[in-house]
Amino acid sequence: MKIKYKVSKSYQRLKKILLFISLFLNFTAIAKMTQNQSPRFALYPVDSSEKMPDSVLIRDWQNKEIYERPIFLKAAFDGHSFKFSLPIKAPLMMFDIVFYYGKKQLKSLYHFAEPNDDVILYFRAGDRNSSLNVSGVGAIKYQLAEQLGKESMDFHISVVNFDRRTKTSLKLFSDSLVNESEIHSYVDSLKSLAMLSEARSLKILSEFKSRLSPNLLNFYKYECIVGRTKQFVYSGFIKSIKNKKNSAKYCLSRNTGFLEMNNDNPLLKYGTWYVFHKSFNLAIEAAMESAGKELYFKDRYSSLKSIENLELRDRLITYLFAYPGISQRYITNFDSKDSCLTDALDIIKDPHLISELSRDVITKKGNEIFSFSFQDSNQKYIRSIDLRGKVFIIKFYGWGCTGCEQFHKQFKKDIYPEFSKNSNFKVISVSIDKSKERWLQSMESKKYTSEDYINLYIGNKGIKSDFFKYYKVNAIPFILLVDEDGRLIERLHNGMQSTFISTKIRGALAAQKLRVKNSM
Missing domain, CATH: 2.60.40 (Immunoglobulin-like)
Structure with a gap:
């Protein structure tokens, strides 16, 4: 009996092992099938x-x-x-x-x-x-996205129509002062439109409650609703030219009541728009809180670094560096940017985010500009070495690029007049359009460049040129300020404060003048 019991026990153990192996192989096969399955x-x-x-x-x-x-x-x-x-x-x-x-x-x-x-x-x-x-x-989630997307478009149309009726938007964009009561009325009306749109979106979501999993429903709440309408309440500040301080205070007081969430959805890591809206809103809120005062890069970085959800923190920090047109728009002091970048590369572990941050490592102050040689309209090549001894801005633009058009308008009006007569300063304006006709057309339009600049053509490689590959350029305008030794001073971007850009150019020209004087 004793021997029989031992055999039976061994048999049971063997049976369990075989069952475990069988289950493991089944799970592996299922996982492999799921992994290889494509929608x-x-x-x-x-x-x-x-x-x-x-x-x-x-x-x-x-x-x-x-x-x-x-x-x-x-x-x-x-x-x-x-x-x-x-x-x-x-x-x-x-x-x-x-x-x-x-x-x-x-x-x-x-x-x-x-x-x-x-x-x-x-x-x-x-x-x-x-x-x-x-x-x-899987059709149900697409039906939900179509309905939420239509609501979003309807909301945008209602805001555009409201702006056309009130004219306050145009006044804020102008150089004239707008009285406080008009700003308050404008912001309140936008908030009403935003809250109505958010309520309609939540109603649409509730109609799918029994048809989608709670996780998926919450994901769409994050991705399609949270933060989307809130930013329109900030329009009174964003559009203001001479009314920023008054509009900032009131906009901040009216940003309550909107849907907020805890960043704890397991599917959040696969979303995109929630992080975009979060980044945009945090940047504008920081600007409004510092209205009338200097806004330091290190303060923006520190506030993002303090976010408890590490995955969200890392993505928002990457946004701060990689999407400067939004995240850095109102920053006025960039002195600590390089040290913040070094810290970010130390704390962030995601390889993809590190790759995005590495773009800013290449454009750090003091790095030598990548050698270039581009043609002008007379087929003459202008090389980077030809510009030694000059402080210059090199900017890349393309036909139809709204940001390129905005930067050119800002630079031509607010910055260039101060330096236009200085022979030691040049603006190199490079079209990335593959079509030479499109380049000539863009010059004639004067929307993206000026005849006062050195106008060049990147060639038929366009964005696949060696220069773009080296800097891993993923968006235009791409703009660099370079000193007389061919070393980078600053990467500039659309939306950067004109006073900051002017100060940087002024400082570079003063340093160049001093070096010339000391060498005599």
């Missing part, structure tokens, strides 16, 4: 009257922030529909669709795919974008 899509016109696009591209935003370039995928046309699948590597991935009708482009709203999706998308072309009717496996 599939078929695009059809909504009815026979709908025109078929010439081609369709999908923009894959997986692991991308909104300031980065997406990966482009081409949908295959089978004579009746466009079909595509997505190389998903996570529980959720963001994408949108671009429909091409000749030279016209229409985009869909942003959507999030899951690995098991097998969806039919029926498209209808609108004036500015394409709407989608959705059916199939």
Whole structure:
């Protein structure tokens, strides 16, 4: 009996081991299947009257922030529909669709795919974008996104129409003072519109409560609602030229009552717009709190570093460096930027975020500018070495770039007049358009550059040029201020304060003058 018991016990142990191995192999196989599974899509016109696009591209935003370039995928046309699948590597991935009708482009709203999706998308072309009717496996979340997206667009239209009716927006943009009561009325009206839109969005979300998981519903609440409308209450401050101090105080007093969340959703790491809105709102709030005083880069960095959710903290810190047009717009003192960057590279561990931060390492003060040689309109090459002994700004722009147009307007009006007669200062304006005709057209338009500058053409490589590759440029305008020895002083950006840029140029010219004097 004793021996029999031992055999039985050994057998039971062996049975458990075999069962464990079997389960492990099954789980591994299932995981592998899930890992290799790609969401599939078929695009059809909504009815026979709908025109078929010439081609369709999908923009894959997986692991991308909104300031980065997406990966482009081409949908295959089978004579009746466009079909595509997505190389998903996570529980959720963001994408949108671009429909091409000749030279016209229409985009869909942003959507999030899951690995098991097998969806039919029926498209209808609108004036500015394409709407989608959705059916199939996983269709419900696309239906929710379409409804929330439509509400967002309707809200934007209501704000535009309100601005046209009141004219207060134009007054704030002008150099004239606007009385406090008018600013208060303007901000209150915008808040009413924003709160109504948020309430409508939450109602839409509630209608899907029984059809989607709590985690997915909360994710869409983060991604499509939180922070989206709040920023419009800050318009009184953002648009003000001479009314910033008064408008800042009132805007801050009216930013209450909006939906806030605890950053604890496990799917949040796969979102994009929530982090964008958070970054934007924090930047504007910091600017309003310091209205009339200097705003230090180190203070903005320290406030982000104190955020308890480390994943959100790291993404917002990366935004501060990688998306300067928004995150650094109102900063007036950048003296500690390089030391903050060193600290950020020490505390952030995510390889993708570190890669984004490394762009700023390349443009640190004192680094030698990457050697360049670009053609002017007479086919003469202007090289970086030809500019030795001069303080210069080199800026890259492209046709249709709103930020490029804004920076040129600001620089030409507020900054350039002080230095235009100084022979030791030059502005190098480089078009990144592959088409030479487009470059000449942009010069003639005077929207992006001036005949007073040295106007150059990057060549047919465009954004694939060695210069752009070296600096890992992912957005334009890309602007560098360089000293007489060819070393970087500052990376400038659209939205940077004119007084700061002027001070930097003034300081560089003074240092250059002193060196010349000492060498005599």
